Amino acid sequence: MTAPQMSDSFADAFRRALVTHVDAPTRVRRRQRRWVLGSAIAAVALLASTAAAAATGVLVLPGSTQVTPVSSFVTGTYVGTETVHLGPAPDDANGIVVSLHCLTPGDLGLPGGTVVTCAADDLTGSDVQPDFVYEVIPLTDASDGALIVTAPLESNWIVLAAYSTSSSSAWARNGNGESYGVISETGPPDLIAVRNADGATGYIRRTDLERAVGTVVGNSAAGPTDGITDLYADAASGSSLPLYDSDGTTQIGEFTHD
Amino acid sequence: MDATRIDEAALWERGLSGDGSAFGSIFDLHRGRVYRHSYRLLVDASEAEDATAIAFLELWRCRSSVRVVDGSVLPWLLVTATNSARNLNRGRSRYRALLEALPHESHHRSAEEEALNDVVADTQLAGALAQLSSTDLQLVTLVMIEGYSVSSAAPILGLSTGATRTRLHRARTALRRYLGHPTLALYLQSSLGDAS
Incomplete structure (x- = not known):
């Protein structure tokens, strides 16, 4: 059969826009990444929204990049x-x-x-x-x-x-064999490190978050950390999830995304 | 085929370093497949154009962690287009200014296309695909429609090969039930047209 085709005018216009878009310099979005300045500098990339971004002193969480x-x-x-x-x-x-x-x-x-x-x-x-x-x-x-x-x-x-x-650093594994740490470029671990709005640090279960998001987080082509966190931040807004210790079983509170 | 793959790998290398013309060439290579896939899900030409455009813009935004399969970014684009189609408004809001500047033509089906549509109903296929979960839809897209192996598709979807096989079996059964069609693969392929 005749397969549907993108119109030439749209394709031409979009191609030009794409080339221009890529050629434009990268813009750093301010405040997306938080650092902790201490005796050493530890970069901890957690959920990159204001509520969830975690600063944990000089603690380096599994999966993070340390500079x-x-x-x-x-x-x-x-x-x-x-x-x-x-x-x-x-x-x-x-x-x-x-x-x-x-x-x-x-x-x-x-x-x-x-x-x-x-x-x-x-x-x-x-x-x-x-x-x-x-x-x-x-x-x-x-x-x-x-x-x-x-x-x-x-x-x-x-x-x-x-x-x-x-x-x-690589993600760590708990006694149940689950990976835990920060979201990295390869995607989210089984237990994702977060800091709650009230300052509590712990882990939320990826499957809990996916259920809350209700869409495609875990299934999307592993986007960048940026993309994943955007998606989480958009979709998890307002949801309340159990906050665990790294063992994945001891519940230490609730994680609520503003 | 090898030459194409090598070219694409080289293009991707250039694209990663911010070469806009390389992204333009990657768009030329894959726009047809990505658009047809988006159309299959949305059954609306303008919406399919937007979903396709968003997938390519996401390819740039997410470039640092795009999974390349056999030297090609096409599987990643297809998965991303699926997500874009299912979350079209979110993608549109991210790229609103760029998308609104693009011209959407009014699309009219030819008599031939109308006749063919009676045989292979786009809406019936889209309706069946819409009933699948996100993961199952991605699996069906990559393996059943686009012909990637289970082992190639699994890492893109973050699944083990075993889990992928199990899910694929379930998805195939579900899709067959939704479609009520005995020869599903034929049905899907007939809706694709030229796979180039």
């Missing part, structure tokens, strides 16, 4: 496009961890195409000291330790940058 600075931080206030000099790289560095803070509205660009967008709204309000929003860039994007940050003329910004090393 550790291996040099002292270079910091400074700059105006417009500038080069930040980090000096020679330590042998164990495999990246550069960078945090940018705007003092005036505008787009700050990092090597590799990442853009931090600062709207006027981001600069007002009570949250004077924003979360440590960071990006890890490869060493090759800053040859000889010269990190170029692009910014509009007369735009003011602060940088905090250091050489870093990143390592990922």
Whole structure:
């Protein structure tokens, strides 16, 4: 039979839009990732909504990526496009961890195409000291330790940058053989680490969450952490789920997503 | 076939690094299959176009964790298009500005298509597929309709091979019951048209 076809006009227009969309620089959504600054820096990627994002001190949860600075931080206030000099790289560095803070509205660009967008709204309000929003860039994007940050003329910004090393940990398994830890790029474990709105940290069962979501979370092509958490955050809103210890049987409370 | 796979693997590598033209070429490669699949679920040309577009936009957004099967992103696109079709409003809200700028033509079926539709009713198939659970629909899509092996489909759906076989058997039985058709595979293939 004659199979249905996408109309040529739609296909042509969408193809152009797709190419443009991909070619546009990546934009970092502020406040999506939370960091804990301590004696070591632990990046803990949990459910990326405000209520669920967990900061757990320097505790590194199974499955998370740990980024550790291996040099002292270079910091400074700059105006417009500038080069930040980090000096020679330590042998164990495999990246550069960078945090940018705007003092005036505008787009700050990092090597590799990442853009931090600062709207006027981001600069007002009570949250004077924003979360440590960071990006890890490869060493090759800053040859000889010269990190170029692009910014509009007369735009003011602060940088905090250091050489870093990143390592990922695997999910752990409890006595019942269930995996537990944070959602990673390979998807969610059996028990997903969360922090409740009241600060309690524990694990929710993936199957409970899928039932609450009632759709396709566990079945979707494993999207990125970002995609999975978006879906969870959208769909789990308002639902209340049992919060367990990592053994998956001891209930320690309820997890409610705002 | 090998040449196609190699080309696609190279395209995907370029696409991962943010090369828009590579994504354009991946769209050229798979738009037909993804659109037909979306149409099969939605039986509406404009909605199928949106679901297809969303799948390709998601391919970019989710690029860091897309599962590639035999050098191809097509299975991932099909699964994502299934989700897009079932959650069309959510996908549309994410890409509203981009989608609203695209032209939807008014689609008219030809007399030939109308006649064929009497033989292979799109709506009947869509109705049967709509009764499957999400996982079963993904399985039917990948294995029964698109011809991927159970072992290729299982990791995309986060299932073990054994569980996949069991579910597939149940899904096939359910679908046969919904369709009331004795030769299901033939029926599905006849609704696909040219599988290129």
